[in-house]
Amino acid sequence: MLKYLVSRVIATIPVIIGVTVFTFIVMHLAAGSYVPGLDLNPNLKPEDEAMIKHYLGLDRPLYEQYLTWMAGVVHGDFGRSMIDGSLVSRHIGDRLPATLELTVTAILMGVLISIPLGVTGALRRGSKIDHALTALSVGGFAIPGFWLGLMLILIFSVQLQAWGMPFLPSGGVMTPGTGGGDPLDRLVHLIMPATVLSFVYLSIWSRFTRSSMLEVLSQDYVRTARAKGMSGRRVVYLHALRNAVIPLVTLVGLELPSLVSGGLVVEVVFSWPGIGKLLYERALQTDYSTVLGITTFAALLVVLGNLLADFLYALLDPRIRYA
Amino acid sequence: MIDPVIVEAPPVATPLATRRAIQSYWSAAFSRLRRNRIGMASGALLLFFVLVALAAPLLARLITHTNYSSQDLANTFANPLSPGHILGTDDLGRDELTRLLFGAQVSMGIGFLAVSVSLAIGATVGLVAGYYGGLIDGVLMRFVDIILAIPSIFLFILMSILFKPNTVTLALIIASVGWGSIARLVRGEVLSVRTRDFMVATRALGARDVRLIVRHLLPNVLHVLIVFGSLYLGSVILIEAALDFLGLGINPPIPSWGNMLTNSETFFFHSRWLVIWPGVMIFLAVLAANLFGNAVRDAFDPRLRGE
Amino acid sequence: MSRDDAAEQGFEQFERFLQEWSRRDFLKRTGVATAYLAFLAGGAELLAAACGPTNPTNTTTAVKGGKLIEGSISDLASVPFNTLNSGDTTSTQAITHTFDGLLGISANGDNIPMLAAALPTVSSDSLTITFKLKPNLKWSDGKPLTADDVAYTYGLMFLPETKDFISRYRSDLEGYLQSATATDPQTVVFKFSKVQASFVDSHCRRGILPKSVLGGVTPKALNTHDFFSAPTVTSGVFKFVRWDKGQQVVFARNENYWAGPSNLDQYIVKIVSDAVVLAQQLKTGELDAGQPDASQFDNLKTITTINTLAHINPGFVYYQHNLDQTRAPYKLFGEKNVRKALFMALDRTAMAKAVYFGQAVPANSVLPPTTWAYNKDVTPTYKYDKTAAEKLLDDAGWAKGSDGIRSKGGVRFSFELNTNSGNKVRENLIQVMQQQWKEIGVEALPRPIAFQTLVTQIRATHTFATLLIGIANGDTDPDQTTLWGSKGIGSGGLNGMQYKNAQVDQLLADALTTTDRTKRKPLYAQIQNILADELPAPILFYSNYLWGINKRVKNFNVGPYNTYQGRPWMKDVFVTDGK
Secondary structure (H helix, E strand, C coil): CHHHHHHHHHHHHHHHHHHHHHHHHHHHHHHCCCCCCCCCCCCCCHHHHHHHHHHHCCCCCHHHHHHHHHHHHHCCCCCECCCCCCEHHHHHHHHHHHHHHHHHHHHHHHHHHHHHHHHHHHHCCCCHHHHHHHHHHHHHHHCCHHHHHHHHHHHHHHHHHHCCCCCCCCCCCCCCCCCCCCHHHHHHHHHHHHHHHHHHHHHHHHHHHHHHHHHHHCCHHHHHHHHCCCCHHHHHHHHHHHHHHHHHHHHHHHHCCHHHHCCHHHHHHCCCCCHHHHHHHHHHCCCHHHHHHHHHHHHHHHHHHHHHHHHHHHHHCHHHHCC | CCCCCCCCCCCCCCCCCCHHHHHHHHHHHHHHHHHCHHHHHHHHHHHHHHHHHHHHHHHHHHHHCCCCCCCCHHHCCCCCCECCECCCECCCCCEHHHHHHHHHHHHHHHHHHHHHHHHHHHHHHHHHHHHHCHHHHHHHHHHHHHHHHCCHHHHHHHHHHHHCCCHHHHHHHHHHHHHHHHHHHHHHHHHHHHCCHHHHHHHHCCCCHHHHHHHHHHHHHHHHHHHHHHHHHHHHHHHHHHHHHCCCCCCCCCCCCCHHHHCCCCCCCCCHHHHHHHHHHHHHHHHHHHHHHHHHHHHHCHHHHCC | CCHHHHHHHHHHHHHHHHHHHHHHHHHHHHHHHHHHHHHHCCCHHHHHHHCCCCCCCCCCCCCCCCEEEEEECCCCCCCCCCCCCCCCHHHHHHHHHHCCCCEEECCCCCEEECCECCCCEECCCCCEEEEEECCCCECCCCCECCHHHHHHHHHHHHCHHHCCCCCCCHHHHCCCEEEEEEEECCEEEEEECCCCCCHHHHHCCCCCCCHHHHCCCCHHHHCCCHHHCCCCCCCCCEEEEEEECCCEEEEEECCCCCCCCCCCCEEEEEECCCHHHHHHHHHHCCCCEECCCHHHHHHHCCCCCEEEEEEECCEEEEEEECCCCCCCHHHHHCCHHHHHHHHHCCCHHHHHHHHCCCCEEECCCCCCCCCCCCCCCCCCCCCCCHHHHHHHHHHCCCEECCCCCEEECCEECEEEEEEECCCHHHHHHHHHHHHHHHCCCCEEEEEEECHHHHHHHHHHHCCCCEEEEEEECCCCCCCCHHHHCHHHCCCCCCCCCCCCCHHHHHHHHHHCCCCCHHHHHHHHHHHHHHHHHHCCCCEEEEEEEEEEEECCEECCCCCCCCCCCCCCCHHHCEECCCC
16 A cells, blocks of 8 residues: 555656646746836836845746745745735635635535435436426536526525515625624525535536436345335435445545635625635736635645545555555 | 546447447437437527527627617617517617627637537547557646646636637637546547557557557547537536636627626616526526537437436 | 515515606706706805715714724725825725824815814915914824924925835925924924925825834835834824725724714724625615715615715816827827817717716816816817717828728727726726727727726836726815826826826926916916817716715715815714614
8 A cells, every 4th residue: 555655646746846837837927027016116216126026036047936936835835916915825824714614515515415306316216306306407507606696696685685675695704893703694694605606516416316326226235125124214224325325425525626716706706705706806906926826725735635535545445455 | 517427438440340330339329319309409409509609690680680789878778678679788788689699609609619629639638648658648647637636717717817818719728628637538448448459450560650549549539529528518608608707708898698797786776687698598508518418428328327 | 475476566666666766866866967067157165065965964962882884895005004105095095094184174175174273374485384283182092293293204205315215295295395394392384495386285184104103214114114004003083903904994993083082983994896795785784884886876775774975076087098109009199180089979978877877977177176276168178979070080081991990001090998907887988988989980999907007007118009097186286297297207197198298287387386276277277278179188077976875874974075085074973873
């Protein structure tokens, strides 16, 4: 197993280097001639410019600048904003919890809802319910997320309010000034964006659970259990469900890389103060360094996440463990 | 994001007798497709959108008598079925229906172009990597790993602010991320095919690499491309609409279903219809593409239906 | 009743609301129109009365306590509390609440004494200006605020030894202000080498900085000093508590404020993504006050918990042509008649109605009607006239090609039209302009760009062809050297057109040599006429500031010059529920 782990780590290193090289090159192409501070002080003289450049190390050879960038990344420093010089890592620290709150909730909702949906579809296969659920999942996948978000806001926030009825808030993570302590308040703010985000997961996973469940139900051991006289319900819950859900875990695992980036559109539509929204806002201001810093961070998370997944598989799969 | 695609390989292309087997594989697949009523219906709907996209200027001239940028500041937010505007007007008095027609051009055009380019690049990389193996394979696949490690939406936004896209460049931007998964799939297929006898035999006969790749490997991975492509189209349309909506894709005055929704929330109290039409269009187009894609996948690999 | 019936009823209610607001809306618009006309007739007082806030100024007893949350669509800039170098409205507004100046400004632009005991005495030769401070002024930490602080503050802006400290007002004061001395703890004397007519109106509201805190810091280090990001002492109505970047700025009552402690415990500026979200949050009550988007204004009027207010904005929206003779756009815009033709091809009345939802008026002069120097008889004026526009272009030799676009001497009349991205109104405007210019054979390609880039274009890069931007005026002084004078070209000004007119330069300079309004007014009238004829940067609209204020907020008396420039009434603001 050790050999396997080491080989996985070795395979990951070029990818990490590749990602950092990529972002470094893009940074230079996009903003190589940019001088920080020029926006704050338009009276900057050429001597001052040269001094700032030297201070920031912008006049050193490219490979040296790359190594500095790389070293920074290893230490968790993803650069500074071109607009106001703020640390990208601090932005990430500020905004990541909000994003995770949203994406993790969405994934949980997706799992918790697709399992019963998929199981129902499998158990009542061919029935009207099954057809309805299939239609729902196929349709759900085709709905543009931002449009669904817009419609929900317009219905549950704007229209309800216009009718004088209780309504959901249209954006943000909490009511301002409350400091975010009230869980009910946070829930009320979370429910619409999480629903929209989970929609896509729902459509795929419910279908998948359904077919996985069907496959399991037709397996010999299930038929055996049934023949032995176990009640249908017990069969389902004890054996089939457990085995049908395991492949779903794999699918969910595939979505983990999108924990950071997947919520971007929903964050923008619902003014959710997460990393995606930050990247979007900074992109509109052409703040390349922040955009690239966040991208590097997210990419590294993906790579490390994959590595972690490989380790876990190694632990779980005896074939590798004893190799 | 699409269902994981596991596709059954067609019978192997040996030089002689099994050519008929190949033909019967393809014709069997096509006849399965034809028999799938939902699939054919959605295929027809997809074709309808394509035709509308191609004929948009003509349709505009015949039906609405206006183009997508003529403004009528005195007649903003007109309701549907008002004179001269079957679906109403937007915030600058432009005809909604005309803009939807031209929006189809953007969605369909970028959709098909992005899918084609993705397939082309991905297939090439996958074929080369799978065929040559070794260092080339290693390098190419690491490259794919790098592309796939970067979250695609971030990458799109980044490239959008770098290149300020028009229709073609936006399609290329979307394609530049999509080819990764295809490359991996194709490579997987190639790996399973290339060790087979016929390949060894043909090599022994002295066939050149390119010939082998193109004439013998490619046909065997074609089904993967077809299935993936048809499933990918829906995703591309959604991604493109989202980018337009965010203001990072096609910008006004060129109408796209995505950018027609950008300000629709703002104008909700002035006209509720503006939020509805473009969203419905996107939904229908993606639905058609997805259903058709599912039908194609079912036709080429009936095992997956889970029956 | 079933759920459907309830929904139906709700819908009917909604329809009735729609009908009702259109009636109210008409009345409101007539009100604004009347007020505007009154203004044109020179009646500033009429405007304040006719278009004053719907919150009555004198109400029932003030309630102490509670907080006010105001919405803002932009965050503070970096080092926002640098009172001597503030370039954006959000930071200026924050300074208004924390650092008082010698004078403040009333809603219609009059000077009112703040730290000063009274308006200054000006010597007969206008070269000496003396201020007496109010007695017993204190900083928020209890230390006394004296003339030393004032002298120190102004010294940063003109003394040669403080040159390393960057202030955007240095170029204004250098060459004019000779000395700023504290003759006694309550008196400050400003001595000038040349008469600077705009000094009192333009420079006497600068927030005074504490010498005891900053005096020891070198001018260079002062530029990035932490005090300007988190002031430890203030002299204004509020103390600074904290700034959560991108989210909110929190202020609290300053118990040592010279005018007395504020009614409010806290004042919070909440940052929202755009003016539409702002309108939404006004409706939900998440915001107590803010400036909503014009498109939401009519709907806001129907909300029973909100008072709405529209008053004229002492600024304007205009577009600049790049008139640099060494660059390509000059071939297009170099001729006066061509610029006139472009201007006449725009149907500004229709644009005001459609794009501003009626909350703007076509402009006719480079000075807005809120200033005393406004020339109501400015000439020439321009009406929407496509035929005349086309004739002017034909006569100038621009012939229409087969694609409908004009060209002359091998040059196609095609150019890029920029404005700042993220501002929906402006983005819509350039699209409308594109369409209307297309109708006369001119091809404009709309392209929004980031605000920073736009400003840099105006100040330095100069590679643009035509750009659309808005000007907000901080004070009533009609001097516009930064906009039209040669001095305004480059990093200190806003003359992105690089327009150079010796006569205008002379008139601008002459108008600053006296404080006598009767002498200055005809000079400004002349400037307005010349610029109306030359049109280097035609003025499109005077727009309205729009406000939504929750009914629980009282005495929030915003006005044309009391939006961000100064809010002398802030201490009297209170919330009826005390929360």
